[in-house]
Amino acid sequence: MDQTKANETQDPGDVDRIIAEELGTLLDSPMFTRSPVLSRLLQFLVEHRLRGGRSAPKAYAIATEALGRSEDFDPAVDSYPRVMVGRLRTLLDRYYADTPWVHRLRVPQGSYEVVVQYRSAPPSSRSADEAGHGDDVKAAAEPAGPPGAGGVSARRRQGPHFGRWIVVLILLALALFTLWTLRGEADRLFAGDPVPVPLLEVSPPAAGNLPQSRALARALDGKLRDGLRRFDLVDLLSSKAPGSTATRTGDYRLDTSIVRTLEGTADVTLVLNRVADQRAIWSQQLRLTGDDIPEFTAIEPLIAQLAGDYGVIVRDQVQRQPDNFSPGYPCLAQFNRLRQMRNAATAKQIDACLRSTIKANPRDPVALAALSLVRYGDWQPQRLTAAGREALTEARALAQRAYDDSPNSSAGLFAMARANYYAGNCVAGNAMGEGAIALNPYDPDIAGFLGLFKLTCGAGTEGEVLLRRSLQLDSSYPGVPAVTLAFILSQRGEQDEARRILDHMPSPSNMEPQYMMVRAIVLARQGHVAEGRAQWQRLLTYTRQPADTAPERVLGRFMITPVVIQRASAALRESGAVAAGAAR
Numbered sequence: 001m002d003q004t005k006a007n008e009t010q011d012p013g014d015v016d017r018i019i020a021e022e023l024g025t026l027l028d029s030p031m032f033t034r035s036p037v038l039s040r041l042l043q044f045l046v047e048h049r050l051r052g053g054r055s056a057p058k059a060y061a062i063a064t065e066a067l068g069r070s071e072d073f074d075p076a077v078d079s080y081p082r083v084m085v086g087r088l089r090t091l092l093d094r095y096y097a098d099t100p101w102v103h104r105l106r107v108p109q110g111s112y113e114v115v116v117q118y119r120s121a122p123p124s125s126r127s128a129d130e131a132g133h134g135d136d137v138k139a140a141a142e143p144a145g146p147p148g149a150g151g152v153s154a155r156r157r158q159g160p161h162f163g164r165w166i167v168v169l170i171l172l173a174l175a176l177f178t179l180w181t182l183r184g185e186a187d188r189l190f191a192g193d194p195v196p197v198p199l200l201e202v203s204p205p206a207a208g209n210l211p212q213s214r215a216l217a218r219a220l221d222g223k224l225r226d227g228l229r230r231f232d233l234v235d236l237l238s239s240k241a242p243g244s245t246a247t248r249t250g251d252y253r254l255d256t257s258i259v260r261t262l263e264g265t266a267d268v269t270l271v272l273n274r275v276a277d278q279r280a281i282w283s284q285q286l287r288l289t290g291d292d293i294p295e296f297t298a299i300e301p302l303i304a305q306l307a308g309d310y311g312v313i314v315r316d317q318v319q320r321q322p323d324n325f326s327p328g329y330p331c332l333a334q335f336n337r338l339r340q341m342r343n344a345a346t347a348k349q350i351d352a353c354l355r356s357t358i359k360a361n362p363r364d365p366v367a368l369a370a371l372s373l374v375r376y377g378d379w380q381p382q383r384l385t386a387a388g389r390e391a392l393t394e395a396r397a398l399a400q401r402a403y404d405d406s407p408n409s410s411a412g413l414f415a416m417a418r419a420n421y422y423a424g425n426c427v428a429g430n431a432m433g434e435g436a437i438a439l440n441p442y443d444p445d446i447a448g449f450l451g452l453f454k455l456t457c458g459a460g461t462e463g464e465v466l467l468r469r470s471l472q473l474d475s476s477y478p479g480v481p482a483v484t485l486a487f488i489l490s491q492r493g494e495q496d497e498a499r500r501i502l503d504h505m506p507s508p509s510n511m512e513p514q515y516m517m518v519r520a521i522v523l524a525r526q527g528h529v530a531e532g533r534a535q536w537q538r539l540l541t542y543t544r545q546p547a548d549t550a551p552e553r554v555l556g557r558f559m560i561t562p563v564v565i566q567r568a569s570a571a572l573r574e575s576g577a578v579a580a581g582a583a584r
Contacts, residue, residue: 015116016049016050018103018116019046019049019050019105019114019116020046020050022103022104022105022116023042023043023046023105023345024344024345026039026042026092026095026105027039027042027043027345027348028348029095031091031094031095032091032095033349035091036322036323036325037067037084037322037323038084038087038088038091039345040066040067040323041062041066041067041084041085041088042088042092042105042114043066043345044057044062044065044066045057045062045066045088045107045112045113045114046105046114048061049113049114051541051542052541055113056111056112056113057112058075058112059075059081059082059112060073060075060081062081062084062085062112063075063078063080063081067080067081067084068319068322081112085107085112088107089106089107089109092104092105092106092107102118103116103117103118104116104117105117193328193360194326194327194328194329194331194356194357194360194361195326195327195328195329195330196235196328196329197232197233197234197235197328197329197332198233198234198235198251198252198313198317198329199234199235199236199237199249199250199251199252200228200234200235200236200237200250200251200252200253200254200307200313201236201237201249201250201252201253201254201275202221202224202225202228202236202237202253202254202256203253203254203255203256204217204221205217205220205221205256205257205258206255206256206257206258207257207258207259208259208260210260212260213258213260215294216258216260216266216293216294217258219293219294219296220256220258220268220296220299221256223295223296223299223303224254224256224299224303227299227300227303227304227307227442228303228306228307230410230439230440230442230443231307231308231311231440231442231443232332232366232409232410232411233307233308233309233311233313233314233329233332233333233336233366234306234307234313237249237250249275250275251274251275251276252272252273252274252275252313253272253273253275254270254271254272254273254306255270255271255273256268256269256270256271257269264290265287265288265289265290266287266288266293267285267286267287267288268285268286268287268288268296268299269283269284269285270283270284270285270302271283272306272312272313274316281312281316282306282312284302284305286298286299286302300441300442300473301472301473301474303442304442304443304444304473304474305473305474305476308442308443308444308445308473308474309336309339309443309445310336310445310474310476311474314333314336317329317330317333318333318334318337325349325350325352325353326353327353327354327356327357327360328357328360330353331350331353331354331356331357331367332357332366332367332370334346334349334350334353335350335354335370335374338350338374339373339479347374347377347378350370350374351371351374354367354370354371354374355371358371362405363405363406365402365403365405365406365409365411365412365415366411368398368399368401368402368405368411368412368415369398369399369402369411369412369414369415371398372394372395372396372398372399372402372415372418372419373395373415373418375391375392375394375395375398376391376392376395376418376422378391378395379391379392379395380557380558380559381557381558383556395419396419396423398415399415399416399418399419400416400419402415402416403415403416403432408439409439410436410437410439410440410443410446411436413432413433413435413436413439414432414433414436414446414449414450416428416432417429417430417431417432417433417435417436417450417453418449418453420432421433421453421456421457421561422561426453426456426457426458429453429457430453430454430457430459433446433450433453433454434450436450437450437466442473443473444469444470444471444473444474444481445470447466447467447469447470447473447481448466448467448470448471448479448480448481448484449480449481450466451463451464451465451466451467451469451470451481451484452467452480452481452484454466455467455484455488456561456563456564460488463488464485464488467481467482467484467485467488468485471485475504476506479512480512480514482501482502482505483502483505483512483514483515483518484514485501486498486499486501486502486518486522487518487521487568487571489501490518490521490522490525490571491571495522495525495526496526498518498522499522499523499526502515502518502519502522513539513542513543513557513558514558514559516535516536516538516539516542517536517539517555517568517572519532519535520532520533520535520536520539520572520575520577520578521568521571521572521575521577523535523577524575524576524577525575529576529577532575532576532577533576533577533578535577536572536577536578539554540554543557543558545557550569551568551569551572551573551578552565552566552569555568555569
């Protein structure tokens with residue numbers, strides 16, 4: 001049967017299940033692991049199909065969302081999506097040529113749509129007379145020969161399902177081989193030493209010859225170094241002294257200058273250069289008043305934007321090597337990208353490279369804390385299952401290791417703070433969270449999530465201050481802190497300010513389920529009830545829940561803390577974004 005007809009006659013739910021299972025198997029295979037760009041492309045096409053796309057995705061969407069092209073991409077003059085989909089077809093054919101299959105994924109010629117191809121008709125659509133005919137798998141397993149001489153007829157006399165049992169045995173052997181292979185997958189995929197974090201050379205600030213100017217330059221230099229050294233994803237390299245024999249040069253260089261004006265203010269310019277191509281990739285200039293000198297507090301957001309988890313250096317590294325999941329720094333950079341928009345396939349890659357990083361350095365608090373958060377993410381949607389309980393146990397154990405091995409690091413302290421909050425221990429969570437933020441007061445991520453945790457524990461005023469601090473430090477990737485602040489403002493009746501925050505959130509933050517939930521509430525409270533309910537329906541589609549699902553059940557798919565789920569569900573009903581009589 002033609003695979004298109006097979007997809008039409010097969011139960012859509014079964015087709016989606018097959019597609020999702022095949023995607024996981026393909027992405028875990030060595031062939032696709034070695035082809036991260038094509039893996040990402042396949043995942044994009046499958047997710048488009050599973051989200052209910054009524055037609056194949058457009059070339060522009062493929063280029064910009066799956067292949068990393070910029071928004072000015074023109075599919076009319078650039079055939080890149082078509083070429084890459086052609087390569088994906090070839091890779092799929094190569095994979096299935098070496099792998100026994102009953103059903104497989106295909107992207108038909110002239111289309112960008114993923115379909116299922118069957119060796120024969122799907123079981124639910126086969127007729128009685130079709131069941132008696134040999135399929136392709138049987139034909140391949142049964143050599144021709146005269147009756148009674150071990151040929152086809154003789155084998156068929158052993159039973160009508162003999163060929164199927166061959167397929168089952170082959171698939172079972174393949175599954176056992178795959179499980180054996182995966183036991184050491186991380187070691188084989190990520191051979192070699194972990195990649196170190198980038199080195200940043202901070203050049204002494206250029207200043208005038210007056211003593212006051214030199215003093216300001218020294219104060220600025222001290223502020224920058226004090227802030228940058230507190231981050232885990234960058235190492236500082238001082239300017240090399242004459243005759244230095246340092247073997248490793250900086251990956252980036254930060255040039256600064258300070259100019260005093262007649263009015264008593266100071267103009268500060270910062271330029272970040274990528275050493276490999278001597279290219280300036282980021283620059284900022286600001287005017288400081290007398291109140292900002294010599295503390296230079298106005299510089300703190302620039303420090304966060306340079307070296308933070310979503311900072312300029314991390315984004316530059318990921319943009320230049322979007323498919324690099326090597327252990328060490330590349331893995332941590334990819335982990336931070338995952339936190340903006342989690343997906344199952346990427347989470348598997350990051351889980352593997354983090355484990356490889358930890359194997360090389362078992363006491364690395366940053367990698368331990370990162371893997372702990374990944375496992376908390378695994379626990380969240382399956383908390384009532386054995387797999388969920390296993391993920392939760394490991395998440396807590398990893399956080400404990402991060403803290404035990406590095407009790408004086410912000411990463412170790414905050415990993416344990418998060419574990420305590422998730423366990424409902426606000427006292428211990430507050431103590432360790434405050435310790436973490438004292439070690440790195442420039443980190444917007446720590447400030448934002450500590451603010452969220454304090455709100456959960458009833459410390460509303462402190463929590464809101466920390467959320468605002470997080471956005472002040474770096475609003476380029478606001479995520480959960482911004483959404484939480486918008487929710488607080490909406491609860492207080494400040495709908496316009498809440499809407500302003502949501503409207504200024506860039507992609508991918510505005511694609512997260514938390515964003516959709518709060519936007520539905522704010523729109524409904526502003527009087528746009530229909531728009532609010534439409535936003536809620538988009539969230540139901542995103543989480544693949546029926547239209548009448550209770551908010552508590554929907555929010556439990558992507559939120560952890562019960563009290564937060566309860567408050568948000570009440571707000572959804574009270575605002576009218578969800579019908580008041582919705583099931584509980």
